[in-house]
Amino acid sequence: MGNPKAFLTIHRKEAGYRPIHDRIHDFGEVEQTLNSNDRRQQASRCMDCGVPFCHWACPLGNKAPEWNDALYKGDWELAYRLLNSTNDFPEFTGRICPALCEKACVLNLVEHEPTTNREDECAITEHAFQEDYVRVEQPERNGKKVCVIGAGPAGLVAANRLNHMGYSVTVMEKNESAGGLLRYGIPNFKLNKAVIDRRIALLEEEGIVFKYNSPVDVEHLPEGFDAYVVSTGTPTARDLKIPGRELKGVHFALEMLSQQNRVLAGMEFKKEELVNAKGKDVLVIGGGDTGSDCIGTAHRQGCKSVTQIEIMPRPVDGPDDPKNPWPNWPRTLKTTSSHEEGCTRRWNINSL
Numbered sequence: 001m002g003n004p005k006a007f008l009t010i011h012r013k014e015a016g017y018r019p020i021h022d023r024i025h026d027f028g029e030v031e032q033t034l035n036s037n038d039r040r041q042q043a044s045r046c047m048d049c050g051v052p053f054c055h056w057a058c059p060l061g062n063k064a065p066e067w068n069d070a071l072y073k074g075d076w077e078l079a080y081r082l083l084n085s086t087n088d089f090p091e092f093t094g095r096i097c098p099a100l101c102e103k104a105c106v107l108n109l110v111e112h113e114p115t116t117n118r119e120d121e122c123a124i125t126e127h128a129f130q131e132d133y134v135r136v137e138q139p140e141r142n143g144k145k146v147c148v149i150g151a152g153p154a155g156l157v158a159a160n161r162l163n164h165m166g167y168s169v170t171v172m173e174k175n176e177s178a179g180g181l182l183r184y185g186i187p188n189f190k191l192n193k194a195v196i197d198r199r200i201a202l203l204e205e206e207g208i209v210f211k212y213n214s215p216v217d218v219e220h221l222p223e224g225f226d227a228y229v230v231s232t233g234t235p236t237a238r239d240l241k242i243p244g245r246e247l248k249g250v251h252f253a254l255e256m257l258s259q260q261n262r263v264l265a266g267m268e269f270k271k272e273e274l275v276n277a278k279g280k281d282v283l284v285i286g287g288g289d290t291g292s293d294c295i296g297t298a299h300r301q302g303c304k305s306v307t308q309i310e311i312m313p314r315p316v317d318g319p320d321d322p323k324n325p326w327p328n329w330p331r332t333l334k335t336t337s338s339h340e341e342g343c344t345r346r347w348n349i350n351s352l
């Protein structure tokens, strides 16, 4: 712990988003970055707690105190090694993780100014790629072959770890590119797809073979492998059997989101196939992150208005819900960058 009193004198500082007027007409990433000095100052706020609740909350067990300390001291390479020791692809989580660690951070308990772990993570990883700390590794092969079915986040992590253990890995992917929901669900304004391409190129250099447009029938698995990893995700949407569901202009979220990402990747669609909100009054059913992604996408497509309805009551304002206190994930009102861009939000509405 480089500066034991930093949390007393340095306030939390987020990089924030590009101004709305600047971002709303393009699909570039909305989040900005701090300069290196400010980033290191933010890392210095970590108290290296005896009982680090950030560990408790992080599903990956990220070593935030250790890599924040390395970042504060300017050892970006060590920070990346520590980060990468528990997190295969920190460039993805650094952009889109909800940062459970920050909500559980001890600094969130009193002043509601937790460390900026997610942004620190992203900065460490981008620095690592720029400075070539992310090196290609060529593990010794053990003679066994594994087929990973599905190139979404789970499949990519499984492929990466098995490859590093010496297995020869082939990834079968039904789509034309890798990434799963990272590529076909998360909008580009939250995760630029070049970030995925960069990682896939690295995995290929390390020996992983990707086969695209290759759906697999799990009843007839491809032959020639010693083991299989089924990581196909949950691609079937939950339908709503309500009057009007069959009408023109009613779509699943992923029809809109995946098509928009494909359009941005250069794919062409017939006019009658396009799901586009231009000039429309849009209703989003569902108040979660996917609904929020649809709001941001509708704005960028040029919609007239967006309303979002949610089955649950409006959560409480502010950082804490007294009924669900720290270090639990706070069930409080979340306002995303897409909400900020304009949206009417309504609660307690059941669409059944």
Ligand code: SF4
Pocket: 045, 046, 047, 048, 049, 051, 052, 053, 054, 055, 064, 065, 104, 105, 106, 107, 115, 117
């Ligand atoms: S809980 Fe917060 S301050 Fe404590 S070690 Fe974790 S990130 Fe640092």
